[in-house]
Amino acid sequence: xxxxxxxxxxxxxxxxxxxxxxxxxxxxxxxxxxxxxxxxxxxxxxxxxxxxxxxxxxxxxxxxxxxxxxxxxxxxxxxxxxxxxxxxxxxxxxxxxxxxxxxxxxxxxxxxxxxxxxxxxxxxxxxxxxxxxxxxxxxxxxxxxxxxxxxxxxxxxxxxxxxxxxxxxxxxxxxxxxxxxxxxxxxxxxxxxxxxxxxxxxxxxxxxxxxxxxxxxxxxxxxxxxxxxxxxxxxxxxxxxxxxxxxxxxxxxxxxxxxxxxxxxxxxxxxxxxxxxxxxxxxxxxxxxxxxxxxxxxxxxxxxxxxxxxxxxxxxxxxxxxxxxxxxxxxxxxxxxxxxxxxxxxxxxxxxxxxxxxxxxxxxxxxxxxxxxxxxxxxxxxxxxxxxxxxxxxxxxxxxxxxxxxxxxxxxxxxxxxxxxxxxxxxxxxxxxxxxxxxxxxxxxxxxxxxxxxxxxxxxxxxxxxxxxxxxxxxxxxxxxxxxxxxxxxxxxxxxxxxxxxxxxxxxxxxxxxxxxxxxxxxxxxxxxxxxxxxxxxxxxxxxxxxxxxxxxxxxxxxxxxxxxxxxxxxxxxxxxxxxxxxxxxxxxxxxxxxxxxxxxxxxxxxxxxxxxxxxxxxxxxxxxxxxxxxxxxxxxxxxxxxxxxxxxxxxxxxxxxxxxxxxxx
Numbered sequence: 001x002x003x004x005x006x007x008x009x010x011x012x013x014x015x016x017x018x019x020x021x022x023x024x025x026x027x028x029x030x031x032x033x034x035x036x037x038x039x040x041x042x043x044x045x046x047x048x049x050x051x052x053x054x055x056x057x058x059x060x061x062x063x064x065x066x067x068x069x070x071x072x073x074x075x076x077x078x079x080x081x082x083x084x085x086x087x088x089x090x091x092x093x094x095x096x097x098x099x100x101x102x103x104x105x106x107x108x109x110x111x112x113x114x115x116x117x118x119x120x121x122x123x124x125x126x127x128x129x130x131x132x133x134x135x136x137x138x139x140x141x142x143x144x145x146x147x148x149x150x151x152x153x154x155x156x157x158x159x160x161x162x163x164x165x166x167x168x169x170x171x172x173x174x175x176x177x178x179x180x181x182x183x184x185x186x187x188x189x190x191x192x193x194x195x196x197x198x199x200x201x202x203x204x205x206x207x208x209x210x211x212x213x214x215x216x217x218x219x220x221x222x223x224x225x226x227x228x229x230x231x232x233x234x235x236x237x238x239x240x241x242x243x244x245x246x247x248x249x250x251x252x253x254x255x256x257x258x259x260x261x262x263x264x265x266x267x268x269x270x271x272x273x274x275x276x277x278x279x280x281x282x283x284x285x286x287x288x289x290x291x292x293x294x295x296x297x298x299x300x301x302x303x304x305x306x307x308x309x310x311x312x313x314x315x316x317x318x319x320x321x322x323x324x325x326x327x328x329x330x331x332x333x334x335x336x337x338x339x340x341x342x343x344x345x346x347x348x349x350x351x352x353x354x355x356x357x358x359x360x361x362x363x364x365x366x367x368x369x370x371x372x373x374x375x376x377x378x379x380x381x382x383x384x385x386x387x388x389x390x391x392x393x394x395x396x397x398x399x400x401x402x403x404x405x406x407x408x409x410x411x412x413x414x415x416x417x418x419x420x421x422x423x424x425x426x427x428x429x430x431x432x433x434x435x436x437x438x439x440x441x442x443x444x445x446x447x448x449x450x451x452x453x454x455x456x457x458x459x460x461x462x463x464x465x466x467x468x469x470x471x472x473x474x475x476x477x478x479x480x481x482x483x484x485x486x487x488x489x490x491x492x493x494x495x496x497x498x499x500x501x502x503x504x505x506x507x508x509x510x511x512x513x514x515x516x517x518x519x520x521x522x523x524x525x526x527x528x529x530x531x532x533x534x535x536x537x538x539x540x541x542x543x544x545x546x547x548x549x550x551x552x553x554x555x556x557x558x559x560x561x562x563x564x565x566x567x568x569x570x571x572x573x574x575x576x577x578x579x580x581x582x583x584x585x586x587x588x589x590x591x592x593x594x595x596x597x598x599x600x601x602x603x604x605x606x607x608x609x610x611x612x613x614x615x616x617x618x619x620x621x622x623x624x625x626x627x628x629x630x631x632x633x634x635x636x637x638x639x640x641x642x643x644x645x646x647x648x649x650x651x652x653x654x655x656x657x658x659x660x661x662x663x664x665x666x
Contacts (some may be wrong), residue, residue, distance in 0.1 A: 001083040002127070003136040008179050009256040010089025010104040015307040019093040019102065021202065026073075027109040029259055033079040035101035050077045079105055083138075086255060087261075094538045104150055105262035107254070115454055139343055145204050145252070145454045146170050149242055156243055157301040161278040163247040163291035167302040169312040173430040174266045175251035177437045179374075183255050183264065191234065193375055193437065194268035197241040207239070210281065212608035214239040220278055229273065237273055246310055269314055271353065294319060314430060315378045315439050317345060323382040324426075325419050327480045331387065331419055336459050337452040338467035339421050341479040346425035349442045356440065367410070369443040371417045375430065378439045381415065382509050384429050388415050394454070400486070405449055413449055420471070426482075470497050491599050491608070495589055499644040502590050508619040509631035511592045512643040520598025520609040528600060528607050536582060541611035544588035546599075558586045584616055591616055593633075 010030060017023055026032060036046045039368035056076065062439030079085075082105065090103040097423060127138035150167050157165035174194065181189045190196040199207045219225050219240055227578040229237065241247075244267070252265040277283060289298025295318050305312055325342050332340035352368060373381050383387070393416055405413065419422075423443050431440040453459075470493055472479040494513050520541065527534055527543075536542045546555070562585070588610060590593075599608040618627060629638030636643040 001081075002086050003137070003139070004080075004105070005086060007087035007106065007254070007256075009182075009184065009254075010087055010106060011091055012089075012182055012184065013256065014091045019095055019100070025259075026318075028111055029256060029261055030087075030104045030106035031079055031082070031085075031109060031111065032074050032078055032102055032104050033263060034074075035103060036077075047077055047080065047136060051081065054078055055360050068116065073074065079103075082108065082111055084108055094433070097639070098227070099583070100138075102124060106256070128442075131607065145208070147209075148208050152208075152215075153210075153243055154301040156276065157245075157287060160276055160278055161286035161288045162301075163286050163289060164241075164332065165289075166248045166292075166296070167299075167304045168250050168267075169248060170249050170310070171249035171384060173314050174249060174268065175253060177430065178251055178253045178264065178266050179256070179585065180437070181255075184256070187257075188342050192234075194266045195241050195244070195247070195271065195273060197238065197265040197267055198236065198257075199263040199265065202246060203497055205328055206250075208265075211242060211273070214387060215243055217389070219275060224306060225275075229275070233273065234649050236507075240275065241265075241267055241273070241431075243275070244270065244273045245276050246274065249314055249397060253585045262473050268375065269379055294322065312422045314375055317428065319379070319428075320382060320428060320441075323385060325384045325478065327421060328421075329388070329476065329660055331389075331452075332421075332464045332477045335423055335454050336451060336464055338461040338462040338464065340452065340464065340477070341424045341468070341469065341472060342445075342475075342481065343418070343423060343426050344481060344536065346427050346444065349425055349427035349444055350592055352433070353427050353440070356431060357552050367447060369417050369420070369423070369447065369449065370412050371414060371441045371443060372412065372431075372433045372438045373441075374439065375439055385418065389419055392416065393451075398491075401451075409449060417441075417443045417449070419451075420449055421448065421452045422450060424472070425549065426468070436515050447554055447559065448557045459610060470494060477559040491606075493599070494555070495597060498589060498640065500640065501556075501626040502559070503592075504641040505573070506619055507628050508592055508641075509626040509628065510618075510633070511628065512633065512636060514597040514610070515595060515645075517596040517598040517609070517611065518651075520596060520611065521600050522598070524598055524607045524609050525600035534583070536614055537618075539614045541596075541609045541614060542588050542591065542594070543583050543607065543609050544586060546586070546608065555586055555589065559590065562587055587618075588616065592619055592621075593617060609624060637665075 013030065017527050023032070034650045036043065036050070038046050053117070067272035085105045085108060087106045087414050088103055090101055092099040093102050104155050127133050132139055133550045145170060153165055153168065156162065165265040177193055180192075183189055187196065187198075218228060218238070222228065228240075232238070232240075232399055237244075242648070246272055247267050249269065250265050250267040252263055254261050277286070288301060289303060292298050295306050295316065298304075321343060328340050328343065331337060349368070356368075356370075358370075358372075392414070393404060396404065404416070408414070408416070409505070418441075420443070423446055426441050428439055430437055430652065432438075433440060449481040453462075464477030465479055468474055468479035471482050473482050474480075492514060499514070524543070534543050589608075591610065591613060596611045597608055599606050601607055625631075628641030632638055632643035635646055637646045638644075
């Protein structure tokens, strides 16, 4: 008795079938059954009850005419007890004005099981390859196939002194891709992703039993090996795919191909198969394991990751960071870019990427920048990045460059996303883009693509690394992260730098420094979990919801958008039209008289309360109010345009223990 696994192939087979018409396809590679009409949480109980009734009278039932007739159609719930079936896929089918749930089960189209036998008897058990009999049923016996394939790769590597034979690692992303592909008619969809390999004969064990002989016969001793390679370059080399040295990841799954169940493997990342040398002269000169790439080491004939606990993905995140930042620093030095920042992996973006969908993205107002690359082209893209950006952007004239940037402002600029100087974070994963799986990289925090200047004046006058963002320091022309700080310090530093910058830009006389408030942070946390909408009406505080946690770049972009769209008088009208008691978005951070702030959240957004003002007060956009910092409250003094607490002044009234829910409320 084998466990059932979900099969998207069977779901695809089921979708076009009409319930009110004959199914000539049935009982070849699958059988079917109808799920009982009941609540989902009661299905198990119904199945158990109905099957127990059948099993109580099993001998009489199997001798009946009903059983003989149903063997050629469907045996209803008894289909679940066909021990050799391994795959199941279900879906709705209309029946009159209602729907029923139909399930297909495979890989067998017949029901030739002798139910009189004691199926828990080990002598009657015939488990599939890599399934092991255990207490009456067949359990999947984990990753022996992977280990066996690597053992074969290791032996060939040692025999022929292969300098770069990699250890193969099972990859869940490739498995997800493979399970989603429709290969029922042909192998076209397989070619769009990686190299592939269809196991011969009965599957895993048969392949292992014959693999060494096939490699020897089809490659080692074959005088026509060049012709074999030429014929399989755009499709598959069959069993030879298992020993291509540069391949690192693979995954296999049963697929329904031309009405036959076959085990298909995707293997990558290399799309160009290059076999190891067997010429005795070259073999003698080669050194085993001497050409393992960066972040890999030689171990017993194979190139393995230096960090054994790190998952081997379709793409190498460390390699991505290394290659991209190498190009960024080269460009920073070539064009004297003053603010080229290092890209680092981001947990924030990894959370965003989990639910990322290109269609959802296009509907959102705040669109994270992204790059989508075909899986097979990802490593090649990194290796040729410097050349590609030269060809696609820097070789163009100024007018063409502006057109390129404008064309991708609301979508993606492709590889140019990787050289935007104000971006500091990235995260990559395999994701579906318009029906095709690709490596998708989210790039942040900037939502607006802004390329560095390449005109003669900028290149002549700028100094690499001289204009790094807060929390970044220059390191040989590249702005790198300074010592990590507590999140609270990040918030305060970013917000106060922002207030100081706009105070000087717009000559705001009374822009005050923000001080952290624990009570605001606590109340904000309670409000993030509340379904009741926040209101500033009658309160001595206001609020702002922030989408991103690398604040400074994103906030400036959004605030500048607001200020470009309205002048001072339009904003006064905006406040008069009911916005006085509601949040005015990111502009809340520039309310000059606010002196306290408390925030909560991070990965799903940040909510901040600001006080002690419950009414939003805008500054004069026409710069007619006086010099920055010229009208500070008592106890504050002007420091470079921002009103900071006087060095001799005690802190203003603390909000540490004051409950914001009662501050000015009714």
